[in-house]
Amino acid sequence: MWCRFTQGEEMRITKIRVQNFRLLKDITVDLQDNISVIIGKNNCGKTSLLLVMDKLLGSGSTKAAFAFDDFNVDFKEQIKSLVEGKKELADPPPFLGISLKIFVEYDDADDLSNIGNKVIMDLDPDNNQLVLAFEYQISPEMLGALKKDFNVYCDKKGKNKKDFDAFLRQDHGKYFRLRKKSVQYDREAGKENDLIFTDLVKEGISIDNIINFKWISARRNVSNKDSDKALSTMSARIYKHLEANNKTPEIIEDFKDALSTTDGQLDKIYSGIFKDIIEDVKKFGGIKKGDSDIHIISTLQHRDLLEANTTVMYGTNDQGHALPENYNGLGYMNLISIIFEINILLHEFQKTQTEKPADINLLFIEEPEAHTHPQMQAVFIKNIKALLGKAIKGQGDISRPLQTILTTHSAHIVSESDFEDIKYFKRDASGVTSKNLKDLKDAYKGEDHDDHYRFLKQYLTLHRAQLFFADKAILIEGDTERILLPAMMKKLDQKDQIREFETGSEASTPLLSQNISVIEVGAYSHIFSKFIEFIGMKSLIITDLDATKLEPKLNNTGEAEKKDNGEDKTHITSCRVSDGVNTANAALKYFFGGNSALSYFINLSAEEKRLQKNNAGAWEPHPDGYVMCCYQIAEDDANGVKYHAKSFEDAFFHVNREFIRSIVADNKGKAVSDSPFQSLTYKYLKCFLADGDAYELAMKGVKSKPSFAIEILLNSIVSEKKVKCEKSGDEKTFVVGNDNWQTPAYIEEGLTWIKQS
DSSP states (O other), X not given: OOOOOOOOSOOEEEEEEEEEXXXXXXXXXXXXXXXXXXXXXXXXXXXXXXXXXHHHHOOSTTTTOOOGGGBOHHHHHHHHHHHTTSSOOOSSOOOOEEEEEEEEEOOTTSOOTTTHHHHOOOOOTTOOEEEEEEEEEOOHHHHHHHHHHHHHHHHHHTOOGGGHHHHHHHHHHHHOEEEEEEEEEETTTTEEEEEEEEETTTTTOOGGGTEEEEEEOSSOSOOOOXXXXXXXXXXXXXXXXXXXXXXXXXXXHHHHHHHHHHHHHHXXXXXXXXXXXXXXXXXXXXXXXXXXXXXXXXOOOHHHHHHHHOOOEEEOSSTTOEEEGGGSOHHHHHHHHHHHHHHHHHHHHHOOTTSOOOSEEEEEEEOTTTTOOHHHHHHHHHHHHHHHTSOEEOSTTOEEOEEEEEEOOOHHHHHHSOGGGEEEEEEETTEEEEEEGGGHHHHTTTTTOHHHHHHHHHHHHHTOGGGGGOSEEEEEOSHHHHHHHHHHHHHHHHHHHHHHHHHTOXXXXXXXXXXXXXXXOTTOGGGGHHHHHHHTOEEEEEOOOOEEEXXXXXXXXXXXXXXXXXXXXXXXXXXXXXXXXXXOOHHHHHHTTTOOBHHHHHTOOTGGGEEEEOTTSOEEEOTTOSEEEEOOOOEEOTTOOEEOOSSHHHHHHHHTHHHHHHHHBOTTSOBOTTOSOTTBOHHHHHHHHTTOOHHHHHHHXXXXXXXXXXXXXXXXXXXXXXXXXXXTOOXXXXXXXXXXXXXXXXXXXXXXXHHOO
């Protein structure tokens, strides 16, 4: 049946599925042909993926060395319920244990000699899928034995059922067994059929010839201590592989010849160095003449010589000078170490000159960015594909591809990666899931939003990749908010700290201590809606109400233009909120179901501004929503005057009239032309101080919004506030920054919401 043994390069892993290992309750990770970049926040399962692969696919002492704490928490509860009789075992019984499944795709051009008709489970020529399962599982029979032994343990020791974890922690190895299987893939159902399989151990089939897995840990053995020669040791390892595979034979022979010549020269020198002790030995004689004649000769071993007597040097700008490896910075040491390690592993993948490489070669690189600065991280990912793209060469013309998994916390590596290569690990209450960023393209289809996808793809990869590693996000419109938002967040933190001390309530986590990514998106936050939904991140959108109205269109003489029927021509124009009818804000209209009536948004409560997707896939208000849109709301200034602004500047001027006055006015309360707020036009500033309109100053009087924001910070003051705790009576003095101006209410409303966990 299986006679297709031509040597191809197409056999590859398409996806990996892990069940019941630590955080990974049930996760499927799709792999790219070349490199797959896995990203996500801390403690989202990236290292767990590496460890389960090493335990089940790797070699050495860690292979299959599972501990009780490797079991997923929900799985522990499942086993406990079965043993205690709270649940009955279903028929057919479910899989109970840790599982790693490797999904492989092959074609007619591949060498199938290693997988043959025992590993391939389906004779259908259209089914080119193979599933290899590696399991640490408990069978129904051993589950019964566990239940019996645990009851005996409880009776004998006088224990109760609460001690199950302690019992299993100590003895799980007696009941769980390692299994390797080839599982049938049901092409019509699009998934594996666990009931039909081949036991690879019983069949004597070597997995090593099918999959060769190696990895590079984030905890690399590099330092810049004076005694460190990690790179030099690696150079010896590289030489050993080159020699074993007969690479560059002429150079290696020249090396050995040079050592032989050196041996002869050292023999003569040694006879002089050790002359006295040789003569002393002779004096003791022997059974016959010559028994006690000794010679000390040189036996330089080329392998040992490299390991003990080579030093990797690096150049300096001074010609003729070089420094040893441990004089280099940790960043360069780490980068060079990775390149050395990759070359060593590439040689190990190739095996020896007389062996064929495995059908599938998988390399896992954990967090290559350690100790490196951002530019070096970007250079690394730009060049890594070329280095890892080298085919694994074996005997004759045989070659195999290399697939690589790379995990990272570096936004710079992500920004230089291909969008299609990125896999996002997301952790929530139900466990960890893996999502392909390339699937976002499908999410944007159907709405004529292909241009939105292109924009998002370019924006994320070039500018805001740190969003992938954040716990929460704040989307803002422009420079003013970007410059002032950290100060506003600090003001809220200080306000909360004072209140919490005063009332004796539990301290909240400061905004500035949370992992929040602030990104500037202009008026296009709605373009990010599907991305926000895709990664499920709690997000605050700070935007403007942008009030508009219809008014007559005037000609050059100020008269209304007429239609053919004599009616006035009209056009939409920006206006005060009090005069407005609709909003021009595309994001607000998108998130709130196409509503544009200004009255609708003015009447929404804070809870009604929180949103989530409904079953029909539309955004709708929900008190527990993970997205909140905040925009200007009516609020009182220091004099109790209520006003509804339409933009940030409009709102800021209204609530901070006295702050502006204290900075720009003379002792008569009039604006001075050379005030510290040079970003504000004197004409409109003067009108504003004379109880003029915040709207006019915001619309016409701000020459540069970034300069205005910077001037606010430059003119801020720091004050001290002594606070007494109502419960204990203790007093504490707080240092409060930016204390002479107020955050507009709509922004504080949004920051208060996103601060909550």
